[in-house]
Amino acid sequence: MKDKALSVRNLCAGYHGTEVLQDISFNVNAGDYVGICGPNGSGKSTLIKIILQLLAPTSGEVSLLGTPQASFRDWHKIGYLPQGLQFFNPHFPATVDEVIRLGRLSAKKFPRRFNRDDAWAVDRTMEWMGISHIRGAMIGELSGGLRQRVLLARALVNDPALLVMDEPTTALDPETRESFYKLIFEMNREKQCTVLLVTHDTATIGKYASHLLYLDKKVVFYGSFDDFCASDEMTGFFGEHGQHLVCHRH
Amino acid sequence: MNLNEMLSYGFMQRALIGGSLIAILCSVLGVFLVLRRLSLIGDGLAHVTFGSVALALFFRLHSVYMTLSIIPVVLASALGILKLAQKARIYGDAAIGMVSAIGIATGVMLASVAGGFNIDLFSYLFGNILSISSSELAIAAVLFFIVIAGVIMFYNELFASTFDEELAKSSGLNTDRINTVLVLLTALTVVLAMKVVGIMLISALLILPAVSALQIAKGFKAAIISAAGIGVATVICGISLSFVMNLPTGATIVLINFGVFLCSFAARTLLRHH
Numbered sequence: 001m002k003d004k005a006l007s008v009r010n011l012c013a014g015y016h017g018t019e020v021l022q023d024i025s026f027n028v029n030a031g032d033y034v035g036i037c038g039p040n041g042s043g044k045s046t047l048i049k050i051i052l053q054l055l056a057p058t059s060g061e062v063s064l065l066g067t068p069q070a071s072f073r074d075w076h077k078i079g080y081l082p083q084g085l086q087f088f089n090p091h092f093p094a095t096v097d098e099v100i101r102l103g104r105l106s107a108k109k110f111p112r113r114f115n116r117d118d119a120w121a122v123d124r125t126m127e128w129m130g131i132s133h134i135r136g137a138m139i140g141e142l143s144g145g146l147r148q149r150v151l152l153a154r155a156l157v158n159d160p161a162l163l164v165m166d167e168p169t170t171a172l173d174p175e176t177r178e179s180f181y182k183l184i185f186e187m188n189r190e191k192q193c194t195v196l197l198v199t200h201d202t203a204t205i206g207k208y209a210s211h212l213l214y215l216d217k218k219v220v221f222y223g224s225f226d227d228f229c230a231s232d233e234m235t236g237f238f239g240e241h242g243q244h245l246v247c248h249r250h
Numbered sequence: 251m252n253l254n255e256m257l258s259y260g261f262m263q264r265a266l267i268g269g270s271l272i273a274i275l276c277s278v279l280g281v282f283l284v285l286r287r288l289s290l291i292g293d294g295l296a297h298v299t300f301g302s303v304a305l306a307l308f309f310r311l312h313s314v315y316m317t318l319s320i321i322p323v324v325l326a327s328a329l330g331i332l333k334l335a336q337k338a339r340i341y342g343d344a345a346i347g348m349v350s351a352i353g354i355a356t357g358v359m360l361a362s363v364a365g366g367f368n369i370d371l372f373s374y375l376f377g378n379i380l381s382i383s384s385s386e387l388a389i390a391a392v393l394f395f396i397v398i399a400g401v402i403m404f405y406n407e408l409f410a411s412t413f414d415e416e417l418a419k420s421s422g423l424n425t426d427r428i429n430t431v432l433v434l435l436t437a438l439t440v441v442l443a444m445k446v447v448g449i450m451l452i453s454a455l456l457i458l459p460a461v462s463a464l465q466i467a468k469g470f471k472a473a474i475i476s477a478a479g480i481g482v483a484t485v486i487c488g489i490s491l492s493f494v495m496n497l498p499t500g501a502t503i504v505l506i507n508f509g510v511f512l513c514s515f516a517a518r519t520l521l522r523h524h
Contacts, residue, residue: 052420075422082416092285093464093473094413102410106421111403138468154417 003030004066005162005194006051011060013046020046022218024060028211030161033188033195035205035225038215039237044198045083047215048166051196052080065161076107079155081148081165083198088147090140096150097122097135103157125157129183145176149183156187163187165197177201181208202238256493265379265499268387269485271394272446273455275439277481278401280460281473282432285412291331291433292456294346294353295440296449298327301356303374303449307367308360314385321441327353328437332429377448377500379489386445393438400435408432409470446485447500458507459484465514480510 006028013021021043028034036044049055051062053069062069065077104118126132131149134142139150148168155163165184169177185208188195199205206212206225214221214233221233228234256262283289302320306312311319327349334345361368382390401408411418411428419425436456443452459481460473467473488503 054416054419073422075420078420080417080420082414082420088414089285091464092413093467093470094409095469098409098470099413102406102413102417103421105406105410105418105423112406114406136468 004028004063005030005032006065006196007061007063008047008051009061009063011047011050011057011062013043013050013055013057013060020217021050021057021215024215024219026213026219026222028194028196030194031188031192032211033185033209034197034211034213035202035209036196036198036213036215037200037202037205038220042215043217044215045166048164048196048198052078052164076104076158077161079103079158079160079163079193081152081155081163081168083166083168083170088140092140094139095135096131096137096139096142097126099139099150100125100153100157103154107158121157125153129153129156144171145173145180148172148176148180152180152183156193159191160193162194162196165195167198167200169199169201177204181205184208256490261380261382262489262493264382264384264387265489266486268382268390269379269446269489269503270482271390272439272442273459273481273485274478275394275397276443276452276455277459277463277477278474279397279432279436279439280456280458280481281463281477282408282412283436283456284460284464286432288342289457290343290346290453291328291436292440292453294331294350295324295328295437296444296452297350297357298324298353299440299444299452300371300375300449301353301360303444304357304360304367304371307370308364313383314389317386317389317441321438324437324441325434328433329430332433336426374444375449376498377444377446377451379446379499380493382445390442390445393442397435397438400431404428404431447503451500451504454504454507455481455485458504458511462507462511462514465511465518480507484510 004027008027009025011021011024012019024047036047038044046055050057051064064072065074067074100122101114101118104114104121105112123132126135129149129152131146131153134146139147142150148171152168169180172180181204184195184197187193197205197209202212206228209225211223212221212225212228213219214228214237220237221228221231283291299320302323303316305323306316306319331342331345331349334340334348335342340348357371361371407418407423407428408431410421410423411425415425418428440452443455447455459477462480463473463477467476484506485503488506489499491497491506492499492502
C-alpha cells in the first residue's frame with residue numbers, strides 16, 4: 001500500500017462571509033500526479049494556499065506526508081511554485097544561483113547559513129534542469145520560460161516529496177508550456193515526486209496527470225483522467241463537445 | 251587646505267568615522283527597504299524623530315541623553331506602523347503617513363507650547379555631523395554593531411522575504427518576525443542618521459545609495475556591498491567638501507548622492523546599448 005502524501009478532510013474556507021470551499025475531502029498517494037482544475041473562483045488557489053498554510057481554513061483537517069498540518073515542520077520536503085509571474089519584480093537584483101539557493105533555507109535552522117552541501121545541491125539541480133549556463137545571469141533579464149525554470153529549480157532544490165504548483169504556465173507561450181509540462185512529468189516519474197498542479201488547461205494536464213481533481217467550490221470529480229472523460233460530470237461541465245475538446249476523443 | 255590639515259582636527263575625524271558607520275547602515279537597510287517598496291518608512295520614522303527630539307528638548311535633554319531617550323519612542327512608532335498595517339486593515343503607506351503626521355504634530359505642538367527651543371529644533375532638521383561628540387560617536391559605534399549583527403544574522407531570511415514574501419512563508423520562514431526585525435533596525439538607523447543629514451534628509455540617505463547600487467549591481471550580495479561602498483564614499487566626500495567650501499553638510503551629501511545616481515543610471519543605459 002502506498003504512503004499518503006496528502007490528506008484533506010472536510011475542508012471549508014471562505015473570505016468575508018462567502019464560502020469558497022465546501023466540505024472538500026480527498027487523498028493523494030505518494031508518487032501521484034494530480035491536476036487540479038475548475039472554473040474561475042472555484043477555490044483552486046485557495047485550496048493550494050491552505051495546504052501550504054498560507055491561509056487558514058474555517059474548518060477541516062489537512063495532513064502533509066502523514067503528519068497533521070499543525071505539527072508539520074518539514075517544509076523542505078515541499079516545493080512550491082506560485083501562480084504565473086505576477087508576483088515577480090523584473091528589476092530584482094538577484095542572480096539565478098542566488099534565487100535557487102533560497103530554496104535551501106527551509107531545511108535550515110536559525111541563523112540559516114549556507115554551506116558546501118547547499119552549493120552542491122544548487123549545482124546538481126541546475127544541471128538536471130539544464131540551466132547551468134545561466135547561473136550568473138540576473139533573473140529579471142531572462143525570458144518568461146527560463147525564469148519559470150529557475151523558479152521551478154528553486155522549488156526542486158531540496159528534492160521535495162511533494163511539489164505544489166499554482167498555474168505555473170499562465171505566462172508562457174504554447175511551445176514553452178508543453179516543454180514545461182513534459183519536464184514536470186519526467187520529474188514525477190524519475191524522482192517519484194508527488195505533484196499537485198493547478199491549471200485551467202484541463203485538456204493538456206490530462207495527457208500527463210495520473211489523477212484529476214475537478215473543483216467547483218466542492219469536489220465535482222476526483223479520479224483518473226480516463227474516468228473523468230467517461231463521466232457525466234465532464235459532459236455536464238464541457239457539454240457534448242467535451243469528448244473532442246477536452247479528452248481529444250471523437 | 252590640504253587633506254592632512256583637515257584630518258588633524260578631532261571633530262573631522264569623529265565626523266568621518268561616525269558618518270561612515272551611519273552611511274553603511276543606511277545603505278544596507280536601504281536596499282531591503284527600496285526593494286520592498288518601503289522606502290518612505292525612513293521619512294515617517296524621521297518625522298517621529300522630530301516629535302521625539304521636541305519632547306527631549308522639552309525635558310531639557312541634550313546630546314547622548316537625547317539620543318538614548320528618543321530611541322524607545324522611535325522603536326515603538328516603528329512597531330506601531332507594522333501593527334497598524336497588519337491589524338487595522340490599513341495599507342502600509344497610510345500607516346506610515348499616520349504615524350509620520352502624529353510625529354510632526356507632536357513636535358510642532360511642543361515647540362509652540364514650550365517656546366524657546368525652536369532654534370535647537372531647527373538644527374536637528376538639517377543635522378550637523380561636524381558637531382558629533384566623542385560620547386555620541388561611542389553610541390553610534392555601539393548601535394552600528396547591533397544593527398550590523400542583526401542584518402548579518404537575518405541576512406538570508408531578509409533576502410528571501412524581500413524576494414517574495416509568499417514563497418518565504420511557504421518555506422516555513424516566520425515573515426512577521428523578519429518584518430519586525432527590519433523595521434526595528436531601520437528605526438535605530440534613523441535615530442543615528444539624524445545627526446548626519448538631519449531629519450529632513452534621512453530618507454535620502456536610505457534611498458539614494460541603494461537605488462544607485464541597484465542600477466549597476468549584478469546580484470543581491472553585490473547590490474548590498476555596492477550600496478555600502480557608495481554610501482561611505484558619498485558621506486566622506488560630502489563631509490570633506492562641505493568643510494572645505496563651507497557648505498551645509500547634509501545637503502552636500504544628498505546632492506553628491508544624486509550625482510552618483512545619475513552616473514550609475516547613465517552607466518547602466520550605456521551598458522545596455524552595448
